Amino acid sequence: MANIKILVGTVYGNAQDVAEMCRENLVAAGHEVSLLRQATIDEVVVDETEILLVCTSTTGQGEIPDSLLLLYCQLQDKQPDLKHVKYGLISLGDSSYDTYAEAGWLMDELFQKMEMQRIGEPLLIDACETLTPNEPAENWLVGWADSIASK
Numbered sequence: 001m002a003n004i005k006i007l008v009g010t011v012y013g014n015a016q017d018v019a020e021m022c023r024e025n026l027v028a029a030g031h032e033v034s035l036l037r038q039a040t041i042d043e044v045v046v047d048e049t050e051i052l053l054v055c056t057s058t059t060g061q062g063e064i065p066d067s068l069l070l071l072y073c074q075l076q077d078k079q080p081d082l083k084h085v086k087y088g089l090i091s092l093g094d095s096s097y098d099t100y101a102e103a104g105w106l107m108d109e110l111f112q113k114m115e116m117q118r119i120g121e122p123l124l125i126d127a128c129e130t131l132t133p134n135e136p137a138e139n140w141l142v143g144w145a146d147s148i149a150s151k
């Protein structure tokens with residue numbers, strides 16, 4: 001079973017709700033899970049970190065919400081060695097914006113640059129298509145949790 005840290009980027013609470021559902025289901029599957037809102041580099045760059053699950057919305061014009069921005073800037077700045085850490089990505093957005101789900105892609109781009117290994121395909125949740133983001137997230141999480149188990 002893995003040590004998983006869920007990194008939450010939210011403005012209005014949708015991504016937080018999705019993150020809490022993920023935490024409950026992953027804990028039920030036997031993982032050790034912490035949910036970090038306003039995460040800092042010191043909470044992430046610790047020996048026990050094995051897997052990160054980014055769960056973020058996009059705000060402004062393609063921006064990362066404040067609750068995740070500090071970590072993004074710190075990682076971008078310091079580029080610590082997290083090559084051994086794997087990650088997954090849930091990105092909430094609204095496809096009526098040109099900058100659809102951009103915050104998730106910014107996190108993905110940074111993690112790829114840091115040579116971290118992504119588990120599974122990113123999940124994009126479009127506010128134009130669903131008012132209940134937990135539903136697609138719960139389905140996606142089943143496959144993601146299986147992928148963790150087989151790593």
Ligand SMILES: Cc1cc2nc3c(=O)[nH]c(=O)nc-3n(C[C@H](O)[C@H](O)[C@H](O)COP(=O)(O)O)c2cc1C
Binds near residue numbers: 061127
């Ligand atoms: C002011 C504002 C700006 C937004 N900007 C974007 C954007 O640039 N790209 C995008 O894909 N979605 C954008 N969205 C949509 C949100 O990402 C989406 O509604 C999401 O579900 C909100 O999640 P949250 O409650 O966790 O913040 C924006 C929403 C608002 C209200």
